[in-house]
Amino acid sequence: MRTTNNIKFVKMENARNKDYTIDNEQLARFAKAMGHPARITILNFLASMDSCYFGDIHNELPIAKATVSQHLKELKEAGLIQGEIETPKVKYCINVENWNKAQLYFETFFAIKTEKASCCN
Amino acid sequence: MRTTNNIKFVKMENARNKDYTIDNEQLARFAKAMGHPARITILNFLASMDSCYFGDIHNELPIAKATVSQHLKELKEAGLIQGEIETPKVKYCINVENWNKAQLYFETFFAIKTEKASCCN
DNA sequence: ATAATTGTTCGTACTTTTGCGAACTACGAA
DNA sequence: TTCGTAGTTCGCAAAAGTACGAACAATTAT
Numbered sequence: 661m662r663t664t665n666n667i668k669f670v671k672m673e674n675a676r677n678k679d680y681t682i683d684n685e686q687l688a689r690f691a692k693a694m695g696h697p698a699r700i701t702i703l704n705f706l707a708s709m710d711s712c713y714f715g716d717i718h719n720e721l722p723i724a725k726a727t728v729s730q731h732l733k734e735l736k737e738a739g740l741i742q743g744e745i746e747t748p749k750v751k752y753c754i755n756v757e758n759w760n761k762a763q764l765y766f767e768t769f770f771a772i773k774t775e776k777a778s779c780c781n
Numbered sequence: 782m783r784t785t786n787n788i789k790f791v792k793m794e795n796a797r798n799k800d801y802t803i804d805n806e807q808l809a810r811f812a813k814a815m816g817h818p819a820r821i822t823i824l825n826f827l828a829s830m831d832s833c834y835f836g837d838i839h840n841e842l843p844i845a846k847a848t849v850s851q852h853l854k855e856l857k858e859a860g861l862i863q864g865e866i867e868t869p870k871v872k873y874c875i876n877v878e879n880w881n882k883a884q885l886y887f888e889t890f891f892a893i894k895t896e897k898a899s900c901c902n
Numbered sequence: 903a904t905a906a907t908t909g910t911t912c913g914t915a916c917t918t919t920t921g922c923g924a925a926c927t928a929c930g931a932a
Numbered sequence: 933t934t935c936g937t938a939g940t941t942c943g944c945a946a947a948a949g950t951a952c953g954a955a956c957a958a959t960t961a962t
Contacts, residue, residue: 688818692815725938729941846909
């Protein structure tokens with residue numbers, strides 16, 4: 661009885677957990693959001709606060725507004741920016757809380773290396 | 782004469798340059814390479830230097846070796862790691878020069894924000 | 903010579919990303 | 933009401949990304 665369940669259980673017991681950690685997933689999520697020059701440019705622009713409006717962001721970029729809108733959506737979904745309507749315009753901003761969180765993630769990530777000796781170099 | 786050329790010239794003269802900067806492209810390239818949990822895990826592993834061998838890297842990940850090989854290739858192409866054959870194994874390592882370069886890129890990028898007031902927050 | 907070990911490359915399947923124009927929504931002005 | 937402004941969403945196409953198993957190459961062990 662419970663044959664398949666037992667097998668599953670035994671496998672679980674012996675198997676090393678190879679799932680990605682939450683931290684690694686989160687860092688990858690941030691990195692992925694930053695993984696396009698348009699989105700880096702947007703973040704740079706917002707972080708330097710030349711303006712927060714869609715039109716001005718669009719004006720910085722060599723792509724159609726539909727595409728800009730998509731990139732903004734992705735950055736928003738990654739948590740790096742936020743947007744609010746300020747009729748008739750839309751105001752986008754850095755999400756400071758998550759920005760700081762991302763900064764810390766990257767800082768910590770790169771710090772690993774400097775703590776230890778190198779393998780090949 | 783040279784009608785189309787003149788038009789082009791005038792357009793070039795008046796148009797704001799919206800091309801992505803080299804720096805933004807490079808940062809995006811690094812970020813993109815880091816934009817997958819498997820690749821973050823690999824970098825973490827190599828940076829902490831538990832081992833440099835393919836087999837051990839593969840052993841850390843919940844994916845097939847063919848896929849691991851592909852991720853390693855991408856990291857290599859982005860410049861973040863390097864590999865050399867150490868028969869019969871393959872030894873991968875952080876590319877320290879570019880690692881430091883990437884670290885600096887991210888550091889500089891995130892530093893923009895802390896220098897200035899926020900738009901919405 | 904044959905087999906085992908260690909990775910890479912190939913072929914395939916499927917998903918996601920990037921990009922655009924056109925259509926649409928929401929609002930204020932004429 | 934009709935128009936213009938400011939963005940978003942939709943539908944599509946092309947390209948890139950993710951993943952796998954099978955086949956392959958290169959070496960070492962039997």
